[in-house]
Amino acid sequence: MKLPLILNGDDVTLDGDTRESLFTVLQREAGVFQEKTNCRKGTCGRCHVVLDSKEVPSCLVPFFQVKQREVVTPEGFSQTDEYRQFRLILDEEGLVECAECTDVQIFHLFSYLELFPQAGKEECRMVIGEIPCRCGSRPVLERGAARWLERKEAVRVGRR
Amino acid sequence: MSVAVEGPPPLVYSPRSLAEALALFVPNPQAQLFAGGTAWHTEHLTTSIMLPPVTLSLHLAEDLRRITYGERSLDLGGTLSLNQLLSVGGPWVPSILKEAARVIGTSALRNLATLAGNVCQKGILGDLFPALHLLGAQFEIRNLRGSRWLTTQQVAEEGRVALAPGEILTRVRIPQEDWPQTFYQKIGNIRTPWDERLAMMGLARPKNGQLEALRLSFHLPHSGLIRIQSLEAELAGQRLPLPHRVRSQAQERVDEALNQLPVPASIFQRDRVLHMMRWILTRLDDD
Numbered sequence: 001m002k003l004p005l006i007l008n009g010d011d012v013t014l015d016g017d018t019r020e021s022l023f024t025v026l027q028r029e030a031g032v033f034q035e036k037t038n039c040r041k042g043t044c045g046r047c048h049v050v051l052d053s054k055e056v057p058s059c060l061v062p063f064f065q066v067k068q069r070e071v072v073t074p075e076g077f078s079q080t081d082e083y084r085q086f087r088l089i090l091d092e093e094g095l096v097e098c099a100e101c102t103d104v105q106i107f108h109l110f111s112y113l114e115l116f117p118q119a120g121k122e123e124c125r126m127v128i129g130e131i132p133c134r135c136g137s138r139p140v141l142e143r144g145a146a147r148w149l150e151r152k153e154a155v156r157v158g159r160r
Numbered sequence: 161m162s163v164a165v166e167g168p169p170p171l172v173y174s175p176r177s178l179a180e181a182l183a184l185f186v187p188n189p190q191a192q193l194f195a196g197g198t199a200w201h202t203e204h205l206t207t208s209i210m211l212p213p214v215t216l217s218l219h220l221a222e223d224l225r226r227i228t229y230g231e232r233s234l235d236l237g238g239t240l241s242l243n244q245l246l247s248v249g250g251p252w253v254p255s256i257l258k259e260a261a262r263v264i265g266t267s268a269l270r271n272l273a274t275l276a277g278n279v280c281q282k283g284i285l286g287d288l289f290p291a292l293h294l295l296g297a298q299f300e301i302r303n304l305r306g307s308r309w310l311t312t313q314q315v316a317e318e319g320r321v322a323l324a325p326g327e328i329l330t331r332v333r334i335p336q337e338d339w340p341q342t343f344y345q346k347i348g349n350i351r352t353p354w355d356e357r358l359a360m361m362g363l364a365r366p367k368n369g370q371l372e373a374l375r376l377s378f379h380l381p382h383s384g385l386i387r388i389q390s391l392e393a394e395l396a397g398q399r400l401p402l403p404h405r406v407r408s409q410a411q412e413r414v415d416e417a418l419n420q421l422p423v424p425a426s427i428f429q430r431d432r433v434l435h436m437m438r439w440i441l442t443r444l445d446d447d
Binding site for chain 1: 194
């Protein structure tokens, strides 16, 4: 079964089976998530993608559901200006790269803040805690999230 | 490149509306519904997605995601995702329902998980269902011939939302009532073993120094929903703050109810339930 979709801004056609997950097809057909194994429960965060502006675990999304929809992977997101701006804030807050979680956390946190721009400190803490890792970067991510939201709010108010 | 999954692929339909979905049941009476799929996958954990032989995927049916604001009630579409529910601004969605939704899974899972999917999974009936039960919600079930409404009381008695072949849970109707005080606590999360989870919640309406109405429920995975309506009725009308004697008697009633469960609560669950009960009854002082 060949399905057309938009992957990281490009029109592509991927070949997969009805029973395959988006994760499996992306890994095999598009070469993304090459070095990743995931929990297949949708809880580890390693296979998350943004599907039509919403972050989802790609291991739980059946491939047939992505026909003509837009998929952004963490790799695709890392090429955007918004990623660079968000990353800059996190670096200024002292983010130390963790091979296990940094990319996943940034993608996860950014996607959440896009969906819930009114998120409070407690909510951000909860969302960051959803990605299991012991690297100790959570306080940095919390500070970065607060600064990012302040900046977005300032832009919003400035536009009025 | 070869595809890893073997055997004939299942027949999958993706209807664009409720009417189309119901019509598809005529040639495919054995078809099974697939909404967010989050509970389905965790139950059928393999490298591929284990779909039923004939699957109706509801992800394109926009009319099943509608929110309708009425004067007396709020109607939530069955395939509304939990994050869509959380995104509804203002006082429309009762805060207790939002609190219950917010602690389900992770935010990415909540973009997939649906309201009806959560309610229809027996194993996770402790998530949204106890809150909906307290709120007096009703479920609309539709098939090609018409619709029927299920009360949360009926669901609690049966232990699950039992859908007959050809039926879809289309809407959840929540009556608009004012509950100034809400209490919610869930113990355990997605990584906690299922039978160690526990949910406790309450709704209260204090007015003019009196407790006008109170609803309380506990959900233990093995025993299901525990709601002592006779106790709620006794506490309604009491002056606030509740005297120590009344609070102690209420505690004893809950303790008795826990003793009568067919599957006994663990020491931890019992302790938490009683602690939560004590906490709620004390907080009712805040008019």
